Amino acid sequence: MVSAFEKLAQPVQKWVRSQAWHELRQIQAEAVHAISDSDADLIVSAPTAGGKTEAAFLPLISQVLDDPADIGGFDLLYVGPLKALITDQTMRLEELCRKAELPVYPWHGDIATSVKSRAVKKPKGLLLITPESLEAMFVRRGLEMQRLFGATRAVVIDELHTMLDSERGVQMRSLLTRLELAVKRPIRRVGLSATLGDMQMACAYLRPDNPDAVRLIEAKGEAELLLQLRGYVAGSDDENTPSATDAVATHLFENLRGSDNLVFAGARKWVEVYADRLRDFCEKAHLPQEFYPHHASLSREHRDFVEKRLKDGNLPTTAVCTSTLELGIDIGDVACVAQVGAPFSVAALRQRLGRSGRREGQPAILRQYVVETQLDSQSSFVDQLRLGLVRAVAMIELLLEGWCEPPRPEALHLSTLVHQVLSVIAERGGVHANGLYHVLCQDGPFRQVDTETFVSVLRALGRPDTGLIEQSSDGLLLLGAQGEKLVEHYSFYAVFKTPVEFRLVADGKELGTLPIDNLLTPGMLLIFSGRRWVVQEIHDLEKIILVKPAKAGVPPIFGGDPGTIHDRVVEKMFAMLETNIEPTYMDQTALSLLGEARRNFARLDFASTPVAQGDTGSHIVATRCGTVKTNTLALALGAMGFQVTQHDGFLRVDDSEAETPLTEVLHNFASGDTVDLFRHSPNLIFEKFHGHLTTPLLEQDALSGRVDLASLQTTCGALTS
DNA sequence: GACCTGCTGCGGTCTG
Numbered sequence: 001m002v003s004a005f006e007k008l009a010q011p012v013q014k015w016v017r018s019q020a021w022h023e024l025r026q027i028q029a030e031a032v033h034a035i036s037d038s039d040a041d042l043i044v045s046a047p048t049a050g051g052k053t054e055a056a057f058l059p060l061i062s063q064v065l066d067d068p069a070d071i072g073g074f075d076l077l078y079v080g081p082l083k084a085l086i087t088d089q090t091m092r093l094e095e096l097c098r099k100a101e102l103p104v105y106p107w108h109g110d111i112a113t114s115v116k117s118r119a120v121k122k123p124k125g126l127l128l129i130t131p132e133s134l135e136a137m138f139v140r141r142g143l144e145m146q147r148l149f150g151a152t153r154a155v156v157i158d159e160l161h162t163m164l165d166s167e168r169g170v171q172m173r174s175l176l177t178r179l180e181l182a183v184k185r186p187i188r189r190v191g192l193s194a195t196l197g198d199m200q201m202a203c204a205y206l207r208p209d210n211p212d213a214v215r216l217i218e219a220k221g222e223a224e225l226l227l228q229l230r231g232y233v234a235g236s237d238d239e240n241t242p243s244a245t246d247a248v249a250t251h252l253f254e255n256l257r258g259s260d261n262l263v264f265a266g267a268r269k270w271v272e273v274y275a276d277r278l279r280d281f282c283e284k285a286h287l288p289q290e291f292y293p294h295h296a297s298l299s300r301e302h303r304d305f306v307e308k309r310l311k312d313g314n315l316p317t318t319a320v321c322t323s324t325l326e327l328g329i330d331i332g333d334v335a336c337v338a339q340v341g342a343p344f345s346v347a348a349l350r351q352r353l354g355r356s357g358r359r360e361g362q363p364a365i366l367r368q369y370v371v372e373t374q375l376d377s378q379s380s381f382v383d384q385l386r387l388g389l390v391r392a393v394a395m396i397e398l399l400l401e402g403w404c405e406p407p408r409p410e411a412l413h414l415s416t417l418v419h420q421v422l423s424v425i426a427e428r429g430g431v432h433a434n435g436l437y438h439v440l441c442q443d444g445p446f447r448q449v450d451t452e453t454f455v456s457v458l459r460a461l462g463r464p465d466t467g468l469i470e471q472s473s474d475g476l477l478l479l480g481a482q483g484e485k486l487v488e489h490y491s492f493y494a495v496f497k498t499p500v501e502f503r504l505v506a507d508g509k510e511l512g513t514l515p516i517d518n519l520l521t522p523g524m525l526l527i528f529s530g531r532r533w534v535v536q537e538i539h540d541l542e543k544i545i546l547v548k549p550a551k552a553g554v555p556p557i558f559g560g561d562p563g564t565i566h567d568r569v570v571e572k573m574f575a576m577l578e579t580n581i582e583p584t585y586m587d588q589t590a591l592s593l594l595g596e597a598r599r600n601f602a603r604l605d606f607a608s609t610p611v612a613q614g615d616t617g618s619h620i621v622a623t624r625c626g627t628v629k630t631n632t633l634a635l636a637l638g639a640m641g642f643q644v645t646q647h648d649g650f651l652r653v654d655d656s657e658a659e660t661p662l663t664e665v666l667h668n669f670a671s672g673d674t675v676d677l678f679r680h681s682p683n684l685i686f687e688k689f690h691g692h693l694t695t696p697l698l699e700q701d702a703l704s705g706r707v708d709l710a711s712l713q714t715t716c717g718a719l720t721s
Numbered sequence: 722g723a724c725c726t727g728c729t730g731c732g733g734t735c736t737g
Contacts, residue, residue, distance in 0.1 A: 081726060083726090083727080108727080113730085132727040162725090266723070323724045324725070326724085348724085490729045490730085491727090493728050493729085494726075561723060563723050646722090648722090
């Protein structure tokens with residue numbers, strides 16, 4: 001049998017030898033065989049730094065060398081979700097490609113026009129691009145796509161899990177379909193990821209027309225995991241005990257100092273709070289600074305500085321971060337991953353943990369910190385049931401079981417559909433409605449959209465007051481004046497929304513940005529970028545805030561979206577509330593908090609009834625399901641006149657103003673009664689192009705993803721049985 | 722009750 005190594009082209013073999021690798025890794029050898037022996041699509045699933053990039057490119061480049069294309073065009077395409085990742089991968093692939101005498105072109109917003117024009121002039125070798133830049137190519141060079149990609153044999157999609165059911169993922173899959181239609185043949189798809197929750201679903205996303213033919217290559221063997229969950233109690237009356245924040249920061253300071261670590265603090269505000277506290281500890285101890293904040297509102301310059309310090313590995317560095325450091329560039333090995341507060345998904349926890357313990361024989365270390373509030377007679381049931389702690393435990397239990405959230409497949413994604421309608425018209429200059437339906441909904445990713453809905457979307461875009469599209473006398477769909485304007489602006493290419501922000505400037509240097517709804521006035525104190533400031537001037541027109549250093553500060557307020565918790569996480573939370581098992585990874589405080597939660601859960605009698613008496617004029621409903629179903633019930637009760645607030649697997653229902661008793665309403669829903677969920681006109685505009693749609697379409701879009709009408713009867717059935 | 726991601730073409734000025 002021919003070995004994997006022997007199947008590689010000469011220059012590629014030479015490069016492998018120059019790496020002084022002992023041998024090809026298992027996934028690399030398997031990928032070489034899979035790619036050389038068939039045309040099959042492929043998913044390579046292995047931890048970060050597991051050699052996935054090489055697994056894909058060693059055999060793909062070998063094919064290009066052994067069987068060169070007789071026409072021009074890029075030989076291979078790589079799509080990555082981050083600019084930094086493209087820059088990183090370009091450097092990794094450059095030496096290999098130099099040996100193979102193939103050019104490598106990185107292509108994203110920060111790449112010089114000269115590099116791009118060189119690539120377009122003589123397309124060949126590898127093109128590494130973001131979904132947005134590929135979108136721009138379709139819009140700006142629609143008629144050149146055949147010339148540019150006519151020779152392309154494969155597209156490698158990095159961090160595939162970020163490209164599944166997200167708006168951006170739908171966009172990317174639409175672009176891949178459009179690419180295949182432009183070159184009039186299929187192009188092999190290779191997906192790379194460390195965190196796929198459901199392999200069968202991932203295959204269906206990668207190649208919807210033939211998911212069974214997608215080859216799966218998975219790295220076996222998980223790294224050993226060292227795990228601790230520490231509990232803290234905030235709001236203690238004893239003035240001699242430090243605040244919970246100080247206690248967590250002290251533990252981080254004492255245990256992380258001197259090595260490279262990532263601390264995921266959950267929100268930008270908490271990143272600033274902990275980074276400020278840790279900087280203070282360093283200063284008081286006369287130690288050099290080694291704790292730095294890292295989140296999306298900080299200046300690129302500062303973030304580069306922190307990433308470089310982590311990557312270099314010379315000076316000990318701990319980044320206190322949001323999900324900015326969850327995926328992407330290789331920052332080297334970190335000693336430990338800390339998570340402050342419960343995460344929002346097991347998938348995120350798993351991806352974060354993948355940053356630690358990657359060196360052979362090194363265990364991964366996860367330190368989970370949870371802060372709960374001291375209980376008193378006024379405490380809400382959320383505190384009494386310690387829902388933050390219980391969620392953190394549930395997430396860890398599911399992580400240990402090897403589970404993580406699968407993608408949700410059935411959403412319509414009408415905002416992104418609007419975007420793709422405009423983009424295809426721009427690409428081709430004009431298109432007939434049935435052709436458009438074919439590209440996007442039959443061949444493309446919008447398969448949940450039926451012809452009726454599609455026509456409604458086109459009608460909405462063609463309304464005279466919107467003016468996005470119009471129809472010529474021969475039926476061809478064209479861009480209207482507003483559509484032209486939208487598509488011509490560079491802000492069109494991304495399908496996700498971005499908020500308006502102020503720039504924060506100190507001494508002529510930009511520190512970062514703050515959301516515009518921050519009510520700042522001169523003289524106010526601020527913690528930002530890990531330091532303390534006082535606001536000097538605010539320039540509304542230029543959207544600039546000038547600050548200077550100060551001795552004190554308060555953490556800034558950033559906006560945020562409500563998170564979505566999966567049903568299975570909530571089920572596990574209830575399971576943890578209903579058992580007496582004491583996980584060995586929890587410290588004494590965490591265990592006593594969990595005990596408290598269990599006693600209160602029993603006292604509220606949730607074991608025998610799903611509806612408990614809350615504070616005055618209210619009830620607590622244990623829905624036992626995740627955000628989507630719980631939200632659906634909340635909307636339904638809201639439509640019946642109840643005031644409802646939602647928590648993980650619970651609703652607090654104020655029934656003082658309702659006409660029908662709560663239990664009766666739940667019974668009616670259980671027996672199939674329905675209600676107009678949108679009776680009180682809730683906000684339905686969540687995504688970038690939602691504003692162009694009609695209310696019925698927005699309701700339909702919501703019902704396909706954010707709300708699950710069918711669950712209402714089953715949820716209430718379980719509540720009343 | 723949260724986080725993240727991305728961006729063209731052109732006209733202007735400056736430098737070697």
